[in-house]
Amino acid sequence: MAIDTLKFCPLALNTKPTLSDSEYVTMETMESSANQAPELPCDVSQRFIFDDADIRGETVHLDAALQDILAIHPYAPGVSQLIGEFLAAAVLLSTTLKYEGKLILQARSEGQIPLIMVECSNDLQIRAIVRGAEQATSSSFAKLLSNGQLAITVDPKKGNRYQSIVPLVEDSLAHSLDAYFEQSEQLATRFWLTAESGRAAGMLLQQLPAQTNPDEVLRAQQWQHACALAATVKEDELRSLPAAALLHRLYHENPVRIFEPATVKFQCSCSRERTLNALATIDRDELEDILREHGHIMMDCEFCSQQYRYEKEDLAALFALEHASASPRTLH
Numbered sequence: 001m002a003i004d005t006l007k008f009c010p011l012a013l014n015t016k017p018t019l020s021d022s023e024y025v026t027m028e029t030m031e032s033s034a035n036q037a038p039e040l041p042c043d044v045s046q047r048f049i050f051d052d053a054d055i056r057g058e059t060v061h062l063d064a065a066l067q068d069i070l071a072i073h074p075y076a077p078g079v080s081q082l083i084g085e086f087l088a089a090a091v092l093l094s095t096t097l098k099y100e101g102k103l104i105l106q107a108r109s110e111g112q113i114p115l116i117m118v119e120c121s122n123d124l125q126i127r128a129i130v131r132g133a134e135q136a137t138s139s140s141f142a143k144l145l146s147n148g149q150l151a152i153t154v155d156p157k158k159g160n161r162y163q164s165i166v167p168l169v170e171d172s173l174a175h176s177l178d179a180y181f182e183q184s185e186q187l188a189t190r191f192w193l194t195a196e197s198g199r200a201a202g203m204l205l206q207q208l209p210a211q212t213n214p215d216e217v218l219r220a221q222q223w224q225h226a227c228a229l230a231a232t233v234k235e236d237e238l239r240s241l242p243a244a245a246l247l248h249r250l251y252h253e254n255p256v257r258i259f260e261p262a263t264v265k266f267q268c269s270c271s272r273e274r275t276l277n278a279l280a281t282i283d284r285d286e287l288e289d290i291l292r293e294h295g296h297i298m299m300d301c302e303f304c305s306q307q308y309r310y311e312k313e314d315l316a317a318l319f320a321l322e323h324a325s326a327s328p329r330t331l332h
């Protein structure tokens, strides 16, 4: 499938969500939950909007979903932390789109992590892989991903893929994403990301086109005010406070409405059929050599370590099908 490099993704959600009573948590709930000793938020993403400003936001907290991913392969602490931040960012970006499909963040670098790739589907199923980082020891973003580039790809089930290439700035993924949105023609958007010890969290603010306030000066003031308050959040607050308590802490003087949380989970999209299709991209003679030697072919999913075993008959059926359709196959 062709990839278009566009400055603006046409799938971006660019209107203020309309609310019904059942869709959001009220201010009273927000305050009462802020006054209780909050339980640690787990694997949820939560949308919020400002009543008096054209600004939307999203928070995400990853706990078991992240730990399930980190349990698949051994990673150094600095690498695990970055996987957490990338996954939190992928969830936040995914929630800014109206689509069915997946959003992929893939960074390549000359640093200790040559490749990191994370995915989030529209129903918030996440997975991640890192390649070539067995020797990584650093916790520094600049060392892990030096001279890095980030590709943000939106891969909808129907229609074209959209990809943007983002240079990674030296100090953080959040600042790289901020810089990208600042330079592109998209809605003004800011990110806050954090990860530590198997927990990750993030928050996004996005300025929407004028609906509530057409006055440009007021709009700019509201946006700067919301960002300045968000910038006061401490990393441990972002990780440990549930959305209601976090937003009360930041915006108790501004009416903010919070939507019901959506669950994020680790779920790999690999399947026996997709993995078999990937075999079709390998040279046929090479596959026949493996079959002669071992009697079968094993394929491991890099994302979840699931193993798939294929016999000679499976390959025969695949190549017969391949011949009939005469179309190239790729792993999706």
Ligand SMILES: [Zn+2]
Pocket: 268, 269, 270, 271, 301, 302, 303, 304, 305, 306
């Ligand atoms: Zn898998």
